Amino acid sequence: MLTIDDFARRVWPDQRSVVTIGAYDGLHTGHRTVIDHVKAVARDRSAKSVIVTFDRHPASLVRPESAPRLLTDQHQKLELLAETEVDAVAIVRFDEAQAAESPDDFVRRVLVNSLGVAAIVVGEDFHFGRGRAGNVTLMRTLGTELDFTVVPHELVTGGDMIISSTAIRRAIADGDIARANEWLGRTYELRGIVGDGDKRGRTIGFPTANVEVSSAMCIPGDGVYAAWYERDSGPRAGTVYPAAVNIGRRPTFYENQPVSVIEAHVLDNGPAEHQPLDLYGESARLRFAARLRGERKFSGLDELRAQLALDIEAARRSLV
DSSP: OEEEOOOSSOSOTTOOEEEEESOOOSOOHHHHHHHHHHHHHHHHTTOEEEEEEESSOTHHHHOGGGOOOBSSOHHHHHHHHHHTTOSEEEEEOOSHHHHHSOHHHHIIIIIIIITOEEEEEEETTOEESGGGOEEHHHHHHHHHHHTOEEEEEOOOEETTEEOOHHHHHHHHHTTOHHHHHHHHTSOEEEEEEEEOOOOHHHHTTOOOEEEEEOTTBOOOOSEEEEEEEEEOSSTTTTOEEEEEEEEEOOTTTOSOOSSOEEEEEEOOOGGGTTSOOOOTTOEEEEEEEEEEEOOOOOSSHHHHHHHHHHHHHHHHHHTO
């Protein structure tokens, strides 16, 4: 997959392109349907298939106080985009200058002059450019002037709801991992670094890896989850284990924990099972398969240990 970030020249002097534009956070099943449409139109026109996206979510600059939590960081998004087998991904640097650019200028500079656009595939709710002033009507007007067509694409639904990044974020925040995974078309994944934590899990027989995730990411609602834990660095990078993951403020031990923490108890780690793996400082990937229960405050360590044993068995059953 070609990655484009320089729009000062024509990328393919003798060939045109079919594009779609968006943040593409999460690259969910609705996004993939649009991308499949782009590829089909490109084949019909002997053109290049291109996804135009941004180096950050535009809302993080335009309205940072209400910017959405991310479903994918930039690195993961590019990995997922590569899996779609489009010809190219054009990454627009979203800075103050870009935020101020008019929709008309953006279309001329990026889509026409650089990508040689022949067709643009967009959903019914498409908006872009300064003040979100660009829309399907404007695109059609510009297409008549600049020799490209606008190909509408119906919004994709899941049950009685439109599949969108916003709807998936809401499901994840509510702990509805099953629905989020259905709409994503894969298990929801978080990436982070294993920090020291307070090592309390070791003292009660359930050692955990405290996975520190960027605050920009969408974190599942407090509770216990069955997940796959992948070591993402170190000599055993790529090794995957089943895990029981607790997300929460640990009310059994703390009265006013300010933020939720992510603690993964790795299962079935071979001969060393029930012994803590040396995971500190490694990067990790957590892929959430199912929500097992909500967070609870326990009366003491005995009750907590009994429930953790039940959680582990429930996680094993969920991950078969």
